[in-house]
Amino acid sequence: MDGDWFHTAVYHVVRQIPPQRVTSYGHVAKLIGKPAYSRHVGQALKFLSPDAHPPVPWHRVVSSTGAISSRGPGTDGATRQRDALVAEGVDVVTTRSGELKIDLREYGWFPAPGTVDIGVERDEEEGSGGERDEQGAD
DNA sequence: CATATGACCTTGG
DNA sequence: GCCAAGGCCATAT
Numbered sequence: 324m325d326g327d328w329f330h331t332a333v334y335h336v337v338r339q340i341p342p343q344r345v346t347s348y349g350h351v352a353k354l355i356g357k358p359a360y361s362r363h364v365g366q367a368l369k370f371l372s373p374d375a376h377p378p379v380p381w382h383r384v385v386s387s388t389g390a391i392s393s394r395g396p397g398t399d400g401a402t403r404q405r406d407a408l409v410a411e412g413v414d415v416v417t418t419r420s421g422e423l424k425i426d427l428r429e430y431g432w433f434p435a436p437g438t439v440d441i442g443v444e445r446d447e448e449e450g451s452g453g454e455r456d457e458q459g460a461d
Numbered sequence: 462c463a464t465a466t467g468a469c470c471t472t473g474g
Numbered sequence: 475g476c477c478a479a480g481g482c483c484a485t486a487t
Contacts, residue, residue: 348468358470359483360484362470363469366468381468384468386469387470392467393468400468
């Protein structure tokens, strides 16, 4: 099943997200070579449990705008994510719309595809190596 | 088989 | 900055 490696790739990438940094579903999808699978990245994260070993910092994944999806009122998912991010030292702000948002300008982690290990064999193998930090975009 | 939905993204007004 | 529309792929009904 291809879906299997998809989950593996998502977990592997999410685990590589450094502390005090956040990325977006779409970027994770891009990193694994499936830019159109942004929605499925969320599905994969929903699939795993808080007791997963090794643990996956799913809370470091937000939407491209840096906002945390509501996932419906009354759900503690968003609140839990905010709490986890704040515990990491990330500054989460609340917009007038009542949405939790993060300053991607500071905490955004968006490395170029191919510069991170997705933990699976891709059709095209890169020369491996070539790690460079992303742009500061200051 | 057709429709609706989802931890979404991008573009345009 | 926010709201609306179109696109994307898989799963559920």
